[in-house]
Amino acid sequence: xxxxxxxxxxxxxxxxxxxxxxxxxxxxxxxxxxxxxxxxxxxxxxxxxxxxxxxxxxxxxxxxxxxxxxxxxxxxxxxxxxxxxxxxxxxxxxxxxxxxxxxxxxxxxxxxxxxxxxxxxxxxxxxxxxxxxxxxxxxxxxxxxxxxxxxxxxxxxxxxxxxxxxxxxxxxxxxxxxxxxxxxxxxxxxxxxxxxxxxxxxxxxxxxxxxxxxxxxxxxxxxxxxxxxxxxxxxxxxxxxxxxxxxxxxxxxxxxxxxxxxxxxxxxxxxxxxxxxxxxxxxxx
Amino acid sequence: xxxxxxxxxxxxxxxxxxxxxxxxxxxxxxxxxxxxxxxxxxxxxxxxxxxxxxxxxxxxxxxxxxxxxxxxxxxxxxxxxxxxxxxxxxxxxxxxxxxxxxxxxxxxxxxxxxxxxxxxxxxxxxxxxxxxxxxxxxxxxxxxxxxxxxxxxxxxxxxxxxxxxxxxxxxxxxxxxxxxxxxxxxxxxxxxxxxxxxxxxxxxxxxxxxxxxxxxxxxxxxxxxxxxxxxxxxxxxxxxxxxxxxxxxxxxxxxxxxxxxxxxxxxxxxxxxxxxxxxxxxxxxxxxxxxxxxxxxxxxxxxxxxxxxxxxxxxxxxxxxxxxxxxxxxx
Numbered sequence: 001x002x003x004x005x006x007x008x009x010x011x012x013x014x015x016x017x018x019x020x021x022x023x024x025x026x027x028x029x030x031x032x033x034x035x036x037x038x039x040x041x042x043x044x045x046x047x048x049x050x051x052x053x054x055x056x057x058x059x060x061x062x063x064x065x066x067x068x069x070x071x072x073x074x075x076x077x078x079x080x081x082x083x084x085x086x087x088x089x090x091x092x093x094x095x096x097x098x099x100x101x102x103x104x105x106x107x108x109x110x111x112x113x114x115x116x117x118x119x120x121x122x123x124x125x126x127x128x129x130x131x132x133x134x135x136x137x138x139x140x141x142x143x144x145x146x147x148x149x150x151x152x153x154x155x156x157x158x159x160x161x162x163x164x165x166x167x168x169x170x171x172x173x174x175x176x177x178x179x180x181x182x183x184x185x186x187x188x189x190x191x192x193x194x195x196x197x198x199x200x201x202x203x204x205x206x207x208x209x210x211x212x213x214x215x216x217x218x219x220x221x222x223x224x225x226x227x228x229x230x231x232x233x234x235x236x237x238x239x240x241x242x243x244x245x246x247x248x249x250x251x252x253x254x255x256x257x258x259x260x261x262x263x264x265x266x267x268x269x270x271x272x273x274x275x276x277x278x279x280x281x282x283x284x285x
Numbered sequence: 286x287x288x289x290x291x292x293x294x295x296x297x298x299x300x301x302x303x304x305x306x307x308x309x310x311x312x313x314x315x316x317x318x319x320x321x322x323x324x325x326x327x328x329x330x331x332x333x334x335x336x337x338x339x340x341x342x343x344x345x346x347x348x349x350x351x352x353x354x355x356x357x358x359x360x361x362x363x364x365x366x367x368x369x370x371x372x373x374x375x376x377x378x379x380x381x382x383x384x385x386x387x388x389x390x391x392x393x394x395x396x397x398x399x400x401x402x403x404x405x406x407x408x409x410x411x412x413x414x415x416x417x418x419x420x421x422x423x424x425x426x427x428x429x430x431x432x433x434x435x436x437x438x439x440x441x442x443x444x445x446x447x448x449x450x451x452x453x454x455x456x457x458x459x460x461x462x463x464x465x466x467x468x469x470x471x472x473x474x475x476x477x478x479x480x481x482x483x484x485x486x487x488x489x490x491x492x493x494x495x496x497x498x499x500x501x502x503x504x505x506x507x508x509x510x511x512x513x514x515x516x517x518x519x520x521x522x523x524x525x526x527x528x529x530x531x532x533x534x535x536x537x538x539x540x541x542x543x544x545x546x547x548x549x550x551x552x553x554x555x556x557x558x559x560x561x562x563x564x565x566x567x568x569x570x571x572x573x574x575x576x577x578x579x580x581x582x583x584x585x586x587x588x589x590x591x592x593x594x595x596x597x598x599x600x601x602x603x604x605x606x607x608x609x610x611x612x613x614x615x616x
Contacts, residue, residue, distance in 0.1 A: 101517075116533070155611070157611040
């Protein structure tokens with residue numbers, strides 16, 4: 001655990017190509033095995049997620065992409081253990097996930113910080129629950145990692161939306177989870193802040209051997225950040241196609257002008273368009 | 286304001302109180318009434334009294350200017366408050382002087398002057414302070430027990446379905462019964478008059494506190510609960526560190542309402558079954574044809590009730606400092 005953190009002092013070393021880094025880490029492999037989810041809606045069974053099979057290697061950055069209602073958040077909730085699947089199972093490394101376990105922490109879209117705790121106490125919450133000997137010290141380390149050590153004694157409401165999300169990331173990382181789940185974490189931010197947050201996230205992630213599942217409906221964001229993009233099918237949700245992003249790291253916003261980027265972008269747009277049209281037409285009726 | 290209460294809460298040694306003590310209590314009480322009537326008057330009188338310090342120029346001067354500016358800004362509000370209260374007292378004065386009788390009858394109503402005279406006399410009466418202290422003690426016990434039980438049960442009922450299934454129906458049946466309706470039953474239930482009055486006070490405040498706590502627990506943002514669970518919070522940590530603080534704003538709404546109902550129930554219980562207490566004092570004044578004392582009893586009840594609500598607000602602000610920052614952020 002300590003090794004993972006000490007890497008931040010030598011960020012250059014960890015900023016190698018994505019494939020190399022994947023091989024380095026050995027925690028946080030996710031196995032989704034025939035997971036399906038059904039809800040009861042007005043007494044009728046409603047399939048939110050058709051059986052999904054998915055394997056994510058340890059240390060990969062994977063995005064779930066698709067229009068709203070494609071079940072990407074549902075799948076994320078199943079992986080985090082907050083939602084029990086109707087069929088199938090999820091394993092993180094060798095541990096079956098049946099309830100929320102500290103193997104994966106979640107960064108939500110917004111307002112998930114405890115408003116009554118100061119910033120430092122928010123970040124220290126996880127370490128404290130897990131019996132960390134010095135939760136405050138750990139919290140300080142992670143706050144400085146996201147560049148907010150100066151704001152430790154403020155309340156979340158006193159921070160901007162972008163800063164709040166950085167605190168949320170620090171809080172989620174502070175228990176050294178093998179898997180970090182991010183549910184549209186930048187969705188509520190303005191475009192400028194969002195771009196900076198994406199760069200920031202890549203920098204932070206480079207220091208951790210953490211698997212990241214990143215839910216978004218922003219195509220550029222997904223390509224810019226991910227090793228792999230899982231494009232979701234709608235009604236019921238399932239995996240439509242998995243697209244590799246063979247762009248080397250470290251990445252800067254410049255890669256958005258590259259030829260590979262545009263090619264992937266066009267492909268993803270096509271796939272998403274099909275799905276969006278499907279929903280569009282079905283609601284038209 | 287608050288420093289007065291502890292003294293009032295010691296009814297066991299009223300004899301030991303020296304006259305100096307009493308005049309002090311009197312003065313603070315008078316100040317309190319004045320402060321309630323005209324917010325800012327206390328600072329108004331102290332500001333010119335502090336000696337000017339011409340040597341140190343920079344620091345105190347802006348502060349004093351700030352105070353002056355603040356007083357100036359508060360002046361219209363103070364003037365209109367004084368006018369409003371003045372008109373009320375003037376109406377009271379003339380209505381009792383000319384013994385107005387137009388359906389409502391002012392024939393036996395004491396005049397402001399009589400009330401003031403009696404207040405001066407009463408301020409020397411140990412018995413009067415005893416009555417206040419006994420009422421405050423009943424509030425402290427009744428409301429205190431209601432706070433502890435109401436919050437604890439509210440958290441459990443709100444959070445755990447089996448507890449809710451077991452307890453909530455009973456509370457739903459008992460809740461519509463006003464606390465005062467319990468008076469005869471309470472007298473039979475409890476061994477002494479004192480305990481039954483405390484019980485009535487408890488009942489009055491228990492349900493608002495309980496229901497608001499349950500409501501608070503039910504309105505906790507589920508994202509916070511999910512975040513806490515993911516971060517490894519156990520059930521008890523979740524309850525103590527997330528559900529309780531997240532419900533605090535609702536809980537304090539319940540406490541404020543509960544305090545109001547506690548006073549209503551207390552005064553009614555004291556009037557019906559009481560010995561001692563400010564409600565008993567007020568009713569006894571009617572029986573003894575000491576009409577001016579009725580008004581004094583009413584004023585004291587109002588002031589004590591106001592002080593209790595103020596105390597709850599103070600505690601609430603101290604326990605929920607983040608709300609101030611939220612309000613600041615919204616501006």
